[in-house]
Amino acid sequence: MKLYIAQATCSLAVQLVANELGLNPELIHYDVFDKTTSANDDFSKVNPLMYVPALVLDNEERTQLTETIIIASYLADLHLAAGLIPAHGTLERVKFDQLLTFVATEIAQKHIPLMRKLQTEFGTEWTRAKLVSAYAVLDERLADGRPYLTGDKFTVADAYVWATMWQERSGAQIGHLKNLMAYIDRINARPAAQKALKDEAEVVARHQELKAA
Numbered sequence: 001m002k003l004y005i006a007q008a009t010c011s012l013a014v015q016l017v018a019n020e021l022g023l024n025p026e027l028i029h030y031d032v033f034d035k036t037t038s039a040n041d042d043f044s045k046v047n048p049l050m051y052v053p054a055l056v057l058d059n060e061e062r063t064q065l066t067e068t069i070i071i072a073s074y075l076a077d078l079h080l081a082a083g084l085i086p087a088h089g090t091l092e093r094v095k096f097d098q099l100l101t102f103v104a105t106e107i108a109q110k111h112i113p114l115m116r117k118l119q120t121e122f123g124t125e126w127t128r129a130k131l132v133s134a135y136a137v138l139d140e141r142l143a144d145g146r147p148y149l150t151g152d153k154f155t156v157a158d159a160y161v162w163a164t165m166w167q168e169r170s171g172a173q174i175g176h177l178k179n180l181m182a183y184i185d186r187i188n189a190r191p192a193a194q195k196a197l198k199d200e201a202e203v204v205a206r207h208q209e210l211k212a213a
């Protein structure tokens, strides 16, 4: 499998899930600034919208998957016994997919226009408030002392939230959400999270070297 990633983006969620499952996708770095990849290929052929993450499977069709929650859920579904996601066809799964959609739409995608400074002053204020409220919902979930969003076990949802902590770049004040901050520290301490950051740094550095050569 080939996994297209970019630095400090939602692709870290898929890297973390893959690491938790002991998978080793080949990482390809997509440089969001100059649009090149470390495989020297045309990323628009993988995702016409030029968004990471994108996963290319090893099957005969070389199926290309996009959308963070779809890729992460697909990998977790293939290894259901690892417990990173509830089984399809259960109410637990429906509620889990609800949570993933919440993270995608109310958190990850709310950050993007803020980080890119695309909005009016009013829009910025509105979006930041929505973002802080969404993180506060997660903080409240964690208030009963559970270590992870759905309980005792780390899941795909935790990987996704961990990968979207871009509050400094988007100016969202969430430092007061103590349960959330302690939870992120807990995920930071996971070997799979540390490996994701290390692998990302290595593939970014390799790509820069290739460009400089």
Ligand SMILES: N[C@@H](CCC(=O)N[C@@H](CS)C(=O)NCC(=O)O)C(=O)O
Pocket: 006, 009, 010, 011, 032, 050, 051, 052, 053, 066, 067, 068, 069, 104, 112
């Ligand atoms: N709908 C996609 C959006 C993914 C997305 O927004 N990716 C960002 C990084 S988190 C990206 O690739 N941006 C490229 C760019 O800004 O040029 C998903 O949920 O996976």
